[in-house]
Amino acid sequence: MLGGTGHEGTGLALRWAKAGYEVIIGSRDATNAISAAADLQSRSGGLISGAENSDAADRADIVVLAVPFQVQVKLASAVREALIGKILIDVTVPLVPPKVARVQLPAAGSAVEALQQILGPEVRVISAFQNVSAHQLADLDGPIDCDLLVCGDDPEAREQVCQLARAIGVRAWHAGPLANSAAAEALTSVLIFINKRYKISNGAGIRITGLQEE
């Protein structure tokens, strides 16, 4: 969990640890990571350890990247060797402060496509969790009122991420190739706008409608 000391990373770490997965919190500073992990472990009742980012990436089976857009490429590139052959779940939203409620997608179409190009095809990059409220994730007794759009060019890797999402009670959808992450990345700014406009304190989310079994 690279960026595991941030809001979204913290929330995901708590949920997965509670669901029985072993989680390694990564941070630039190993001491910070270990300290954060100890705190999260006691909150989740699960197994959470801390390590410097490249150590964490090395030890993990599946790596999650949950850092601000501004450091996404730099951090992932720095640990690239440890990502080869693994699934990298990229949670990055290309927010450009100060106008975070305005969609400002990068020239590549989406932040995650730019990342995949830099990391190369040996890393199986999957985009997910952009729209799930960190606030809701961290409230372990509360529901997560948001569906997940899971995008990636490798359907089997996408399915693994869908299963990881379902393990923490999130309804996940195969949402198409990595290019389709533009929708999820753009939606986050829309949800931030809606949160402000309609005073939604707990975080707006999305649901996909139309499935008859509902």
Add this chain to the structure above:
Amino acid sequence: MLGGTGHEGTGLALRWAKAGYEVIIGSRDATNAISAAADLQSRSGGLISGAENSDAADRADIVVLAVPFQVQVKLASAVREALIGKILIDVTVPLVPPKVARVQLPAAGSAVEALQQILGPEVRVISAFQNVSAHQLADLDGPIDCDLLVCGDDPEAREQVCQLARAIGVRAWHAGPLANSAAAEALTSVLIFINKRYKISNGAGIRITGLQEE
């Protein structure tokens, strides 16, 4: 209703006519428009007439553009004079066949921003209805199981479009500036992907979650 003989335009025309609005169907050919209008009028029980596109734009108070991406700019530019000072509701989704389930947003960020730049600030362009299933719109006895993201740089014009949506039973959200239309435009390809992947015949849609009053 420019492009009122297409699927999305037909559905919207039926719904608004049924709700008591006078609708003018526009088409390249006046004869086609008049013939389509007569058919839709009998189905909706409302007031629907037909006219050549520039005539229709000239006579309308609010103009809806519901045409394929490939003719969007050409048609809107051709009737630009008639749009000055009016609200133009752009329904265009930048689908690029054959890969319509793959997000392929234009370089301007979204199709509607490119259109606004070409039409200039005298036309109040609002983006809406990209995600609402034409199939559901046309089934006048059925519900519309999709929320609407309404984007535009003029909040007052946005509110008028929200009200037009509510008049046909669609829950509409102020979703931010025109740039945020990238989310709605991209989502359509995601929904097409989901329709195929999960065999949703009636059209997947989205709901925004998080409002306490629900």
